[in-house]
Structure formats: structure tokens, C-alpha cells
Amino acid sequence: MKLHHILLATTATVVALSAGSAFAQFQKPEDAIKYRQSVFTVLGNSFGKIAAVVKGEAPYNKDEVAKNAAVVATLSSLPWQAFGSGTEGGKAQPEVWSDSAKFKSNAEKMQLAVASLNTAAQSGDLDNIKKAFGAAGQTCKTCHDDFKKK
Amino acid sequence: MKLHHILLATTATVVALSAGSAFAQFQKPEDAIKYRQSVFTVLGNSFGKIAAVVKGEAPYNKDEVAKNAAVVATLSSLPWQAFGSGTEGGKAQPEVWSDSAKFKSNAEKMQLAVASLNTAAQSGDLDNIKKAFGAAGQTCKTCHDDFKKK
Secondary structure (H helix, E strand, C coil), rough: HHHHHHHHHHHHHHHHHHHHHCCCCCHHHHHHHHHHHHHHHHHHHHHHHHHHHHHHHHCCCCHHHHHHHHHEEEEEECCHHCCEEEEEEEEEEHHHHHHHHHHHHHHHHHHHHHHHHHHHHHHHCHHHHHHHHHHHHHHHHHHHHEEEEC | CHHHHHHHCCCHHHHHHHHHHHHHCCCHHHHHHHHHHHHHHHHHHHHHHHHHHCCCCCCCCCHHHHHHHHHHHHHHHHHHHHHHCCCCCCCCCCHHCCHHHHHHHHHHHHHHHHHHHHHHHHHHCCHHHHHHHHHHHCCCCHHHHHHHHC
């Protein structure tokens, strides 16, 4: 077995184990689906409020943007625990489970990007907020393109 | 007009205005209902994980409880903006709108209680967490008894 095969196998095992233990907290698959969709609904609302400011459709209020960015950052770590094996369905494409390493990588990029957005929002520099918002939005789009049903 | 009548009228106006402007962010009443239910779903999940620790059903892990308490505290300020006039329905009793001053008072007590729970959780004192959890849970129950459909 070559090194990269061992690494891949190890990664797959870790993903499977963490998904399995995370799933255990939900009584039924529907509960996991409802939970992850709820997280994205709340996250999307706050992200959308920042989007309106970035697009110039709403005035920039530092406290409001900082609060919404903190909500997005706090929620960004939550939905992934609800994509465990046996929870297929909802708006998730089968690739979430068949290409879980890529999904996990996307999830990590998103969390890093919204953490940067939060840092920019707390500092209150609108130019930095706009840049960080663009990068964060790109991580949403990339993942939705591959893993969310149209 | 006596002073307490003026105060009541002022409070009612402020509540109505803030509810009105908050509602404006949701395109349709269903969006507001979906949003507030999503907030409570995510909040309840984290609160439930703390409950399991408090009841001794799950081991105490300081970081986990601190994270879940932070999620609850962050989310606690969010649902109220989605109870604006014209968004009646879902699991909300009509009293949310007909007795909005009491509803608002309950909402404020809940936010204070979960802020205390978060403080206790960050400090990592399990006895304090248990006390603060009990007080926070009581604010959930009190409000659900009067304002949530059975």
C-alpha cells in the first residue's frame, strides 16, 4: 500500500468515525436534516444582511454587520455534524457522502473564510469586509454547486 | 392620561415599531416563521446537549458545554425580530401579538438567563452551570406555557 493510499484510507476512516458519532446525537435522519437546514436558514439570513450592505442596498452599520458576522461564524461549525451516514436526503446531493473528503474540505474552507469575515467585521473596515465577504460567498457557491440540489 | 398609561402607550408603540421594521426584512410571513423556528431548532439542539450533561446523561466536557452555551447565547437575540405583525402562525399562540409586552418581557428574561448560563459555562464551574441551566430552562418553560402551541 503506497503512502498516499494509507493517508486516504486514514482520512476516510476519520471522516466516517466522526460522522458516525455525530449522527448518534440525532434520533432520526429527519432530525439531522431539519437541524442542518435550520442552521443554513439562520446563517443565510445573517449572511444576506451583510450582502445587502456590501452591495450598497443597505447602509453600513458597524455593530449590525459585526453582529451578523459573529452569528455566521458561530453557526459555521455546526451543520457538518448533521451530515452523518444514514442522513442522506433533504437538499444534499449524494456526493456529500460519496465524496466526503471533498465535502469536508469545502466545509473547512468555508469556516476559515467566515472567520476572516468576522475578523474584518469586528475591526469595522468596510473595504476589508467587502473583500472577505466576496471570498466567503465564493466558498458557499463552490460547495452549493457540487453538493446542494438545484 | 396618567403616567403609567403614557408609559404603557409608549412601550406599545416602540414594540409595534420595532416589530414592524423587523418584519420588513422578511419577504413573506412564511419566511419569518421558518426563520424563527430554525433559530429555536438550532438553539434547542445546543441547549439539549447541555441538558444531557446537567442530568448526568453525558460526561462533562468544559469546551463542549462552553461552545454550546455560546451558541445558545448568540442565537437568543435572533428569533424575536421574526415575530413582527403579520407573521402570526406556526407554533406561536395569538397571545404573542395580543400580549406582546408580556412576550417581550419573557424574551428579555430568557436572554439574560442564557447570558448567565454562558458566563458559567465559560468559567467551567459545573455547579454554577447547573444552577444557571435550571434558571434558563425555567424561562423557556414559562414562555412556552403561555405563547407556544401544545
